[in-house]
Amino acid sequence: MLKLHYAPNSRAERVLWLLEELELPYELNSMPFHPEALKSDEHRKRHPLGRIPVLEDGDVSIYESGAIIDYVLEKHKNGGLKPSVDSPEYPYYLQWFHFCEGMIAQPMNTIVVHTILLPPERRDETVLGQAQRLASKSLTAIETALDGKEYLVGDFSGVEFMTGHCCTKLSDLGCVTDEMPNLKAYVERIKARPAFQKAISTT
Amino acid sequence: MLKLHYAPNSRAERVLWLLEELELPYELNSMPFHPEALKSDEHRKRHPLGRIPVLEDGDVSIYESGAIIDYVLEKHKNGGLKPSVDSPEYPYYLQWFHFCEGMIAQPMNTIVVHTILLPPERRDETVLGQAQRLASKSLTAIETALDGKEYLVGDFSGVEFMTGHCCTKLSDLGCVTDEMPNLKAYVERIKARPAFQKAISTT
Numbered sequence: 001m002l003k004l005h006y007a008p009n010s011r012a013e014r015v016l017w018l019l020e021e022l023e024l025p026y027e028l029n030s031m032p033f034h035p036e037a038l039k040s041d042e043h044r045k046r047h048p049l050g051r052i053p054v055l056e057d058g059d060v061s062i063y064e065s066g067a068i069i070d071y072v073l074e075k076h077k078n079g080g081l082k083p084s085v086d087s088p089e090y091p092y093y094l095q096w097f098h099f100c101e102g103m104i105a106q107p108m109n110t111i112v113v114h115t116i117l118l119p120p121e122r123r124d125e126t127v128l129g130q131a132q133r134l135a136s137k138s139l140t141a142i143e144t145a146l147d148g149k150e151y152l153v154g155d156f157s158g159v160e161f162m163t164g165h166c167c168t169k170l171s172d173l174g175c176v177t178d179e180m181p182n183l184k185a186y187v188e189r190i191k192a193r194p195a196f197q198k199a200i201s202t203t
Numbered sequence: 204m205l206k207l208h209y210a211p212n213s214r215a216e217r218v219l220w221l222l223e224e225l226e227l228p229y230e231l232n233s234m235p236f237h238p239e240a241l242k243s244d245e246h247r248k249r250h251p252l253g254r255i256p257v258l259e260d261g262d263v264s265i266y267e268s269g270a271i272i273d274y275v276l277e278k279h280k281n282g283g284l285k286p287s288v289d290s291p292e293y294p295y296y297l298q299w300f301h302f303c304e305g306m307i308a309q310p311m312n313t314i315v316v317h318t319i320l321l322p323p324e325r326r327d328e329t330v331l332g333q334a335q336r337l338a339s340k341s342l343t344a345i346e347t348a349l350d351g352k353e354y355l356v357g358d359f360s361g362v363e364f365m366t367g368h369c370c371t372k373l374s375d376l377g378c379v380t381d382e383m384p385n386l387k388a389y390v391e392r393i394k395a396r397p398a399f400q401k402a403i404s405t406t
Contacts, residue, residue: 048344049306060294064305067297074288085277091263094270101304102267103252109309141251 002026002076005046005054007033008203011065012053014161016202018069020195021161022077030203066101069161081158093153096145100162103138107131108166111173135175139183142167146182150189164190205229205279208249208257210236211406214268215256217364219405221272223398224364225280233406269304272364284361296356299348303365306341310334311369314376338378342386345370349385353392367393 004019004026006012010033019026031037031052039050046054047063054061055068057075062068073082083089110131114123142163145152152159164186170176171187178184190196207222207229209215213236222229234240234255242253249257250266257264258271260278265271276284286292313334317326345366348355355362367389373379374390381387393399 048347049340051306057294062294062298064298064301066301066305067294070297071294074293090277091260091265091270091274094273095265095267098267098269098304101301102269102308103254105305106309106312137252144251 002072003029003056005029005031005043005052005056006202007031007038007052008200009033010052011165013199014065014165015053015055015068015072017165017196017199018072018158018161020198021193022072022080024072024076028202066097066162069158070097073158081156083154083157089153093157093159096152096159096163099138099142100166103141104135104163104166104170107135107138108170108173111135111170111175115173132175135170136177139167139170139175139180142186143180143183146186149182151186160190168196205275206232206259208232208234208246208255208259209405210234210241210255211403212236213255214368216402217268217368218256218258218271218275220368220399220402221275221361221364223401224396225275225283227275227279231405269300269365272361273300276361284359286357286360292356296360296362299355299362299366301365302341302345303369306344307338307366307369307373310338310341311373311376314338314373314378318376335378338373339380342370342373342378342383345389346383346386349389352385354389363393371399 002019002024004012004015006016006028007030016028031043035050037043038052043054044050046056046061051063053065053068054063055071057071062071073080083093108131110127114125114128114131142152151157152163167176167183168187168190171184176183176187205222205227207215207218209219209231210233219231234246238253240246241255246257247253249259249264254266256268256271257266258274260274263274265274276282286296311334313330317328317331317334345355354360355366370379370386371390371393374387379386379390
């Protein structure tokens with residue numbers, strides 16, 4: 001059985017959402033998002049830097065949320081929720097799948113650090129402002145791509161677990177504004193999915 | 204014909220290296236790594252934030268280096284330089300492919316900003332030190348993974364254009380130390396490849 005090493009409010013939510021969406025059986029090892037658990041010798045054997053998610057599947061044990069999502073779709077859904085290589089949507093599936101870690105994750109991390117994680121006296125308004133502007137530009141690109149569409153690629157695809165998940169987090173951080181009506185509706189559409197709700201309420 | 208929008212010393216090198224390695228015919232639009240070119244109206248039509256690489260292939264125009272590399276391997280090399288889905292190497296191919304943007308790119312960018320891009324009076328030693336320590340931990344994970352191997356996955360794979368390319372850049376930034384003999388040899392092995400040399404010497 002698939003075993004997901006997980007902590008709430010982290011990239012591991014992406015994988016939990018996927019497993020719920022695909023209705024795959026899985027075992028969950030939920031850990032607190034705290035160094036004592038994540039940096040333990042036991043967890044460092046799974047991920048040398050003590051990060052989550054990690055997915056075990058028999059003898060296989062891998063990390064990186066993008067890799068895990070692609071692995072599960074290929075191995076356990078026969079390439080489902082991905083356009084085929086000869087589909088006109090295929091290149092844009094890849095583009096939006098990688099856009100998440102390539103363009104959004106870095107400013108999102110910075111916003112979290114300078115609004116939540118650091119004590120107020122160590123937060124840097126200049127660094128925060130730069131990250132918010134970059135996040136806003138990336139979100140505007142998504143706003144445009146969503147024009148006339150319910151999801152970024154096709155009816156619903158693997159992209160949602162990456163870039164879509166990031167959009168819900170940036171919305172929670174106040175970065176999705178009234179000037180982004182397509183994106184607001186997209187975030188609401190994702191948040192209404194029962195599998196997503198199950199994932200984000202799992203502790 | 205494939206058309207690559209490129210700037211030297213950027214993520215676009217990854218794609219140029221790939222095209223050279225696969226001996227695919229291509230047209231190159233080389234731009235200076237400068238806002239005047241990258242933020243022009245013309246280039247913003249290709250990438251809304253004015254980034255490179257962008258690849259055109261007939262009616263297709265996509266960005267994100269990871270997406271472009273996967274697209275080229277699937278469309279123009281019939282899945283070459285990738286293990287098949289049922290190979291034991293497949294999950295680790297995905298893991299190391301995504302490790303690049305997921306773990307290494309963010310501290311690498313910070314190191315470049317605080318050692319090269321910012322004027323000396325605006326560089327922050329604390330921020331730089333954190334990024335260097337995180338990069339070192341990620342490189343140590345690669346050092347371990349390379350034990351007894353010439354390349355991260357198989358004889359040579361798509362992973363090299365992502366995580367391998369990052370390793371060469373971090374080596375140039377002084378982050379690959381004598382305590383990482385496997386990684387040093389790996390970087391030298393990549394740098395000795397004629398296709399890599401052609402890519403990094405193209406302006």
